[in-house]
Amino acid sequence: MPASHNQHDAKTYSATLIGCGKMGSAMMASWLENGLVSRVNVIDPSPLPVHLSDDPRVYYYPSYQGGIPTSDILILAVKPQILKEASQKIANDINDKTVLLSIAAGQRLSTLESIFGSDQPIIRTMPNTPAAIGKGVSVSVANTHVSLDQKEIADTLLRASGEHKWIKDEGLMDAVTALSGSGPAYLFHFIETLADAGEKLGLDADLSMSLARQTVIGSAALAEYDGGISAETLRKNVTSPGGTTQAALETLMDGRFQTILDEALNAAKKRSQELS
Template sequence: MLFDSQVAFIGGGVMGEAIIKSLLRSGTLQPAQITLSEPNTDRRALVSDQYHVHAYADNASCAHHADVVVLAVKPQVMDEVLEDLRGAIRPEALIFSIAAGISIATLREGLGGHQHIVRAMPNTPAQIGQGISVWTCTDAVTDVQREQAIQILKAMGEEIFVEDEQYLDMATALSGTGPAYVFLFMEALIDAGVHMGFSRPIAERLVIQTIRGSIEYAAASKLHAAQLRNQVTSPGGTTAAALYQLEKGAFRTVISKAVWAAYERSVQLGKKK
């Protein structure tokens, strides 16, 4: 399991740091069990100093002795990263990738036929242990390695396993990118509050607690979203007037198109160059 494993993080960006932070916060790993590679000198020093993990400038040195290698890099640089790691990873090590759109087949080929691979799609709330991740793995992944993957994912929040890898691109568009949709909606609501006359701090407080409370209520009630919306909507009332404008502005259609665009982009990123 992870408590006696060495875990290498390739990439010290936002999500790489989020996973490191979650694993340390939960007590799943200790700093001595973690290594990090990050090409940006300032970023490497920042993450290393903050979490007391050993950091490298090159990927191969970081991953050489690891039991689990977490690929937390942007999909656009994955080819270069895989070239660095090819031949440097132990044959029995678990590869754990969170790169959007990069298929298991691409990872396997780029690493010279490596078989033990998990592909996962977490999201930003993982930074506070409130994320959700969709993941899958190759048949070669052992029971112990599956448990290692689950421990990593549960340190970040909830996890859902899927047999078919195609669901990863769907998850990228829905839950992986999802926080950005929510943040944009929050921004629009806050700006509307300011436009009406609230100070920005009060508008922010109203919006954040309204969304937080709505989410908690929805989770507790177990009702369909449409039923919850109807509970708030009185005939001829203020909510009905607001919803009319959202529907008139094709709110649902725009959201659907946005998610579909993210899905298509995820698929596109995974295609061979």
């Protein structure tokens, strides 16, 4: 038995994970590392990586079969396109004491209720990829059948991967998807374009990319370190009147950058609505 189970103040849960791709495996690794689970049943056709399969708390099944022990929480970490197919077999065996948590993009609570039953406790969650290193942010909405205890289970497991927020209005999930769900890709593209701009000023490609990456990494770390200070204040702190930063910001803040971001987030929101 892992040492973490001997800590009397630490609650552990049993979980069933359907789908163990990048996000599913990253989430599970964080639960195991933090001693949050006593058992995880993993259902995925692909064999597990060794660092997960060797853990005595992990029980692997290449496909769903009857007789898999019931869990406190069942996590659906499959692509939206195969959600129904992956869920149908297990839907008959799941009881209403198990809370279902879905991270399938764009799949509404009503869709999940049509598969698992209208009285099933269900949580819909939108995580993002930095969850893989414990720096993610996820946002959840629950249906009316989810109890406070079940919310606590979800909250505990999701916080192992970063920050976790609850919202009451499911209609906001498309906006959440557009901002934080897809957001990491915008930042990576910003690094690319910043490096391209540096190259155009005469820097060689490797140096320019290195400077762009580390500037974004360092600035994000500074924003985290000074969590109580607004982004506006952090920006003003590095902007000397009449200096180089101010000259650049006058161009960046002329409205075009904001317009492009507005258009990008609206496109992502629209696609999220179409997926559901």
